[in-house]
Amino acid sequence: MPSSIPRMILAPILHLLRVSIPVSGSKPSLITTIYLALIASLQRLDLSRDPKKTLHKLSKHKFTIMNTLPLLFMTLCALHSLWIMHSLLLKLLIPLAYITAILLPITSQFVWPATPIFCWLLTFFSARYISSASRPTIHVALLPALESVLYGANISDLQTRYTNPVLDVIAWLPYGVMHFAVPFVVALILWMFGPRGAVQFWGLAFGWMNLLGVFTQLVFPAAAPWYEIIHGLTPADYSMPGSPGGLLRIDRVFHSSGYTNTFGSAPLVFGAVPSLHSGCAVMEALFLSHFFPSFKPFYWAYVGVLWWATMYLSHHYLIDVTAGACLSILVFYLTMPLGFKDVDQINWNSNESAQGYEMINQGGPQRVKEELDLDEEIRKLEESIDVEEGDEEATIHGKEDTVTFPGKLPEEPLASGSGTTEDKPKIKKKRSVSWGETKVLGEAGGDISDQLGDGTRKETV
Numbered sequence: 001m002p003s004s005i006p007r008m009i010l011a012p013i014l015h016l017l018r019v020s021i022p023v024s025g026s027k028p029s030l031i032t033t034i035y036l037a038l039i040a041s042l043q044r045l046d047l048s049r050d051p052k053k054t055l056h057k058l059s060k061h062k063f064t065i066m067n068t069l070p071l072l073f074m075t076l077c078a079l080h081s082l083w084i085m086h087s088l089l090l091k092l093l094i095p096l097a098y099i100t101a102i103l104l105p106i107t108s109q110f111v112w113p114a115t116p117i118f119c120w121l122l123t124f125f126s127a128r129y130i131s132s133a134s135r136p137t138i139h140v141a142l143l144p145a146l147e148s149v150l151y152g153a154n155i156s157d158l159q160t161r162y163t164n165p166v167l168d169v170i171a172w173l174p175y176g177v178m179h180f181a182v183p184f185v186v187a188l189i190l191w192m193f194g195p196r197g198a199v200q201f202w203g204l205a206f207g208w209m210n211l212l213g214v215f216t217q218l219v220f221p222a223a224a225p226w227y228e229i230i231h232g233l234t235p236a237d238y239s240m241p242g243s244p245g246g247l248l249r250i251d252r253v254f255h256s257s258g259y260t261n262t263f264g265s266a267p268l269v270f271g272a273v274p275s276l277h278s279g280c281a282v283m284e285a286l287f288l289s290h291f292f293p294s295f296k297p298f299y300w301a302y303v304g305v306l307w308w309a310t311m312y313l314s315h316h317y318l319i320d321v322t323a324g325a326c327l328s329i330l331v332f333y334l335t336m337p338l339g340f341k342d343v344d345q346i347n348w349n350s351n352e353s354a355q356g357y358e359m360i361n362q363g364g365p366q367r368v369k370e371e372l373d374l375d376e377e378i379r380k381l382e383e384s385i386d387v388e389e390g391d392e393e394a395t396i397h398g399k400e401d402t403v404t405f406p407g408k409l410p411e412e413p414l415a416s417g418s419g420t421t422e423d424k425p426k427i428k429k430k431r432s433v434s435w436g437e438t439k440v441l442g443e444a445g446g447d448i449s450d451q452l453g454d455g456t457r458k459e460t461v
Helices: 004-020 030-043 051-060 065-084 088-103 105-111 115-129 142-151 155-159 165-193 198-219 225-231 247-253 258-264 276-291 293-312 318-335 374-383 448-452
Strands: none
Touching (some): 030 165, 051 105, 065 198, 142 155, 165 247, 165 293, 198 318, 247 258, 276 293
16 A cells, blocks of 8 residues: 555645646547646556565566676676765765665656666766776867768868857757756656556666767767867867867856856766767657657657757767767667567557566567467458358349358348248357457458458359
8 A cells, every 4th residue: 555645745736736627528638638647647656665565576577688788787887987986975875875766666666767877877977087097099080080081071060160149049959958858858758648668668768878878988989079179180188178169159148157167077078979969869759759650740850950959069070960869779679678669569558567677678568479370360250250151152132233242241131031041141240359459450340351351252143
């Protein structure tokens, strides 16, 4: 049973929503739809604070090589980050807070799926403590040279030659504001409106994309376009501070120094490739396009604007943007659970908790138990129609030349008082064959001959 304290917190919120948002009418409004989705999502929350429940789920988890290696990689990244940290307090508080959050079901349902995200953040912010002597050489001229070879010109340099305050603001909104807010919005949409397990899939894919991106930036450090603008192609070293690039103009517009201070003290200055801004935008578009395809043009339009903004603000080359997109696509399809691969087969009402600790696994919230055998299903449909041997071929009735096919009732009833049923095929009740969430062989209620296709019809006059 859920504890009383969370109920005391949620009850006033739910009551306020019920009072402020009336639910009535056959066609609910957008606000009503959001309200109902929020209520349903809140009711699915596990409010238990009993660690035994989590330990029981953990005991039921089946460890394999495929689901253990990712956990091992994240553990090594976390231990290395904690080891190089200078603050002893953080070394103790971070693992203690994470373990406590994992043990309590009320927090574990959020923290455990987001484990790759926390590992990425820990690896990124602890990069400042890595010794310069143990870091690889910084690549300064490689990226602009590759961009010129692959695209025929330095595309990012062309984007920065013409600037004005209006374009600065247009580029700043997706790059400096929406980039940090949209991931939370996507997670909320998937939690409220997506199929069960979609938000867990989001935490898995989004976290791994960023973690692998930061790992690549650490082993392959490269300078961004702003470095070429300021220092040319002179060799770089890790003692150099970061630069806000084109966002410096935004600080001047708002008479502030927020972006100057943030990028100046960035823990990972030379992490141009891959562009995680591009990777995040592509990942968001992939998720929304997969689960909510109605607004695909808007999702990818946002991606296009953000790609332009990264180059306009001199933070990335075009090859960085392309690398981030490729990384996102690769992680999205490699981590996608089997139950989500076919959009028509997604079970939107499956119970995500039934799989226990399967977040790192490839199985997902709803596995496809077996592949469908079309020939076998067609054979079952044919066997469900028991037609007498003498009436298997079509016959002609009356002056209207009505043709009756196997398994189909004649359109005209028999004359009253005939006392015979020899001309009427004996038909068993049709079976309703459901293929997941769809009807593969045609619309429900259609003729069997229509469902089986033209190749199975035999018309004899």
